Amino acid sequence: MNESYKDLKAYLLNEIAEDAQDxxxxxxxxxxxxxxxxxxxxxxxxxxxxxTTLETVAMVGTLVPWFLESNGCEDK
Known part of the structure; x- marks a missing residue:
């Protein structure tokens, strides 16, 4: 999993937790x-x-690798 993706996901989850606590x-x-x-x-x-942002990030994180692999753009 890409480090940037993991960092963004962690940030968003932290924001949700903070707002819920507030x-x-x-x-x-x-x-x-x-x-x-x-x-x-x-x-x-x-x-x-x-x-909603987290859901979008998760969907893009799932679909983009699939899309790139299906179009022959995967690392060889």
Whole structure:
């Protein structure tokens, strides 16, 4: 696996984990009325965006080697 791919994947997973932890901290043991909806939604949006990016990176990481190999572009 390419080091750049692994680094990008690790970065994205770390971002998801950090945002998830921040979201949990924003909710905490608060009553529903005390929770800042906009703050929680911001973390949710960030998680969703990062997850979409991770999914795209994973798909490209899977498809590009297959595409290059199928077109005779593999290292010989």
């Amino acid at each position: 979201m949990l901290n924003a909710i905490g043991d608060k009553d529903v009325d005390e929770i800042d909806d906009e703050e929680v939604l911001c973390f949710c949006h960030s998680i969703a965006t990062t997850m």
